[in-house]
Amino acid sequence: MVSPSHVPVLLDRVVALVAPALQRPGATLVDATLGLGGHTEAILEAYPEVRVIGIDRDPHAQELAGARLARFSHRFTGVQAVYDEIPDVLDELGLTDVAAVFFDLGVSSMQLDVPERGFAYSIDAPLDMRMNDGEGPTAADVLNTYAVGDLTRILRVYGEEKFAGRIARAVVDTREKAPFDRSGRLVELLYDVIPAPARRTGGHPAKRTFQALRIEVNDELNVLRRAIPAAIDAIEVGGRVVVESYQSLEDRIVKHAFADATRSDVPHDLPFVPAGHEPTLRLVTRGAEKADTAEISANPRAASVRLRAIERIRLDPGARS
Template identity: 75%
Template structure:
C-alpha cells in the first residue's frame, strides 16, 4: 500500500482560534475529523493543560493517528465514529461539555494519497471512496446502480457539474457492457463526455465528478447538517467551534448554522439589547477566512479552504 502524506491546512490559525478556550486545567477539545492527527498534535503541543478526543470514521486513520500521538498518553483518545455522533461519544466518555470542537471537512490527505482508496483521479485504482472502508456502498456501487436521474442529481448538486446529465447518460450506457470497477475507466469516460472546450478550463475534468461521488458515498452533507448543531450544543461557555470547509455547500451549511446561533430575538431597530436577550454566541472570524501565500503554493489543497469560528457566550439554559 502506498504511504500517505499529511499537510494540515491553516494549522497555526486553527490552533490560535482554539487555544484561548483550552488554556485551563481539564480542558477538552474534540477533533471531529482526526485524519492523521496533525491538528490534534499541534493542539496538544500548544495547549499543555488540554486533552483531545479524536473522532474518525476511518479505522486506518485512527490507527496511524494513535501511533503518532502515543507520546501524549491519556491526553489523547481516539474514537471510531462519524462526526455527527458527537453527543454519543461525549456520553460514552462521561463528558458533559467540551471547550473546543474542530472540523476539517472533506477528504483527508491520507485518503487522497493512498492509491488503493480510490479517491484520486490522477491514478488508476479501485472505485471505493469510502471514508470507512469497512462498511457501506462504494463509488462503484453508485455508478453501477443509480439511474440517470439519480446520477445527474449527485453530479449537479455535489459536484456543481454543468454536464451532469450528459455524464450520467454516458455512465449508464457504458456500464451496460461492463460494470465500473476502476477510476481510470471513469476518467476516460469523462474525457469523452465533457466537450473539449470545457475540458480546457476549470481544472481537471474529473475533479467535480470524483468530489460528487465521494460526498454521495459518505453522505457528507447530511452528516454535516447534524454535526454542526451538535457541536454548537456541546461547547460550554467560552468554548469554540472551528470549521474548515472546502466546498461551497459545506461552507453554506456552516454559515447558516453559525448565523442562527449568533442571532438575537431583539428587533433590528431597537437601540439596545435588553438584559437577558443577548445572543448566546458570537462569531470569532470576520466572515470566512482564506489561506494566503506561502501556504497556497506550499499546499495546493489550501486554495479552497473557508475557515469560520464561533464562541459560546452564555449557557444553553439562559433565556433569550
C-alpha cells in the first residue's frame, strides 16, 4: 500500500482561530476529522498545555496519526468514531464540554493518496470509497444494486451532475453485462456518456460522480447535519467551532447551522433585544474565508476550501453551568 502524504490546508489560520479558546490551562480541543493529524500536531506544538481528542472513522488514519503524534501521548487521545458521535465520545471520556471543535471535511489525503481505497478517479482501483473500509457497502455495491431512479437522485443531489439521468441509465445497462468493480471502467463510461463540450469544462468529467458516490457510501451530509449542532452544543463559553469544507453542499450545511445558532428569537422589527434573548453564539469569520493564491499554488487541494468559525459568548438559559 502506498503511504499517503499530508499537507494541512490553512494551517496557520486554523491555529489562529482556535487560539482564543485554548488559553485556559488544560483546555481540550476535539479534532473531529483527525486524518493524518497535521492540524492536531500544529495545535499540540503551539499550546503545550492543551489536550486533543482526535476522532476519525478510518482505522488506518488512526494508526498513522497515532504514530505521528506519539510524542504527545499524554495529551492526545485517538478515538475511532464518526464525527456525529461527538456527544458519545465526550461522555465516555467524562467530559461535559470542550474549548474547541475542528472539522476538516471531505476526503482526506489518507484516502486520496492510497489507490487501493478507490477515491481517486485518476487511478484504476477497486471501487471502495468507504472511509472505514471494514464495514458497510462500497461504491461498487451502490453502482451494481441501485435502481436508475436512486442512482439519478444521488448523482444529481450529491454530485450536482446535470447528466445524472443519462449516467444512471448507462450504469444500469452496462452492469447487466458485468458488474462494476474498478474505477477505470466507470471513468470510461463517463467519458462515453458525457457530451464532449461538457467534458471540456468544469474539471474532470468523473469528479461529480465520484463525489456523489463517496457521499452516499459514507452518508456524509446526514452525518454533518447532526455533527455541527452537536459540536456547537459541546463548546464552553469562549469556545469555538472551526470548519473547513471543500464543496458547496458541505459549506451550505455549515453556513445554515451557524446562522441558526447565532440568530436571536426576537422579532426583526423590535427596536431592542430584551435581556435573556441575546444570541448565545457569534460568527467569528465574515462569510467563508478562502486560501490565497500562494497556498493554492503550493497545495492545489486548498483551491476549494471554505473556512467558517463560530464562538459561544454565553450559555443558553437553563443550560449547563
